[in-house]
Structure formats: C-alpha cells, structure tokens
Amino acid sequence: MASYASAATALTQAQAEAKLIPNGITASSTGGCTTKSVSTCTSYSGILDSTVNGVITLKKAAGVSSLVITGGTEVGHASGTYSHGNGYKVDVRHSAGIDSYIKNTFTKIANRGDGYPQWKAASGNIYCDEGSHWDITYYTCGC
Numbered sequence: 001m002a003s004y005a006s007a008a009t010a011l012t013q014a015q016a017e018a019k020l021i022p023n024g025i026t027a028s029s030t031g032g033c034t035t036k037s038v039s040t041c042t043s044y045s046g047i048l049d050s051t052v053n054g055v056i057t058l059k060k061a062a063g064v065s066s067l068v069i070t071g072g073t074e075v076g077h078a079s080g081t082y083s084h085g086n087g088y089k090v091d092v093r094h095s096a097g098i099d100s101y102i103k104n105t106f107t108k109i110a111n112r113g114d115g116y117p118q119w120k121a122a123s124g125n126i127y128c129d130e131g132s133h134w135d136i137t138y139y140t141c142g143c
Helices: 013-023 049-062 096-105
Strands: 025-027 067-071 089-093 107-109 118-120 126-129 133-137
Touching (some): 013 025, 049 067, 067 133
Parallel strands (some): 025 067
Antiparallel strands (some): 067 089, 089 133, 118 126, 126 133
16 A cells, blocks of 8 residues: 555544534444543544544535544554544445445445455545445545
C-alpha cells in the first residue's frame, strides 16, 4: 500500500463535534456515550482532521441531509497503522443515499480478506460494506 505521509492532526472530541455537527453529521452508539475506553461508545477522541474532512466531503458529495457515524476511535476495533484507534477510520450507518453514492461513484475492488465487498475512491480511500455499516478508511482528506 502506498504511503500517505501528511501532517495529520488529531482532534479532541469537542473539536471533531464542532466540525461534524454543523454539517449534519452525528454519532450513535449502543452505549449512548463518547468515552474512548468503552467499546459500546462512539468516540472521536484522537480522530484525524483529515478523516473528519473526508466524512464531511462524503456527506456533501452524496447529497444527503444527514449522516450517522456508528464507530470512531473507541476501543474494540482491529489494530494497525490505518486503524480506528489511530484516527483513520470511521463506521458510517447505511442509508440509501450514501450506499448509492459509494457504489455508483467509486471503483469496486477485490473483496477484503474477510469477504466483505469494498470500493476505492480515486483518492485511495477505501469504503468497505461490512453488512451493518460502512467501514471507511481515509488515507487522504478527499472523498
């Protein structure tokens, strides 16, 4: 995989919310919380600014009125360089508008190792349909 070196800035929960909420992007969690150390929360603590910008770009490009993030930087996700915990990934709730945009705009690539289908944007970002949600890896801030 290509290296995407950049001056990535990790945000606090409040900084991320201040960018996402005014753009119609909210979080949902089974625990109803934002604590990074609790797996049933949806936390933005440590999310990269480029990831937040990518989600905002996705919502605007898809032309949807709202977008729900169901997974952020909280514990319980797979580890790795480009991981949730390191701020590169988010889980996004399925919706007709988001699903259609991803599947019709990006290039279908080989299924992930676990069998889930994935699409790749020209920017290199990966959108994986994990069944209950989109698992999105933002290597760059563009959609």
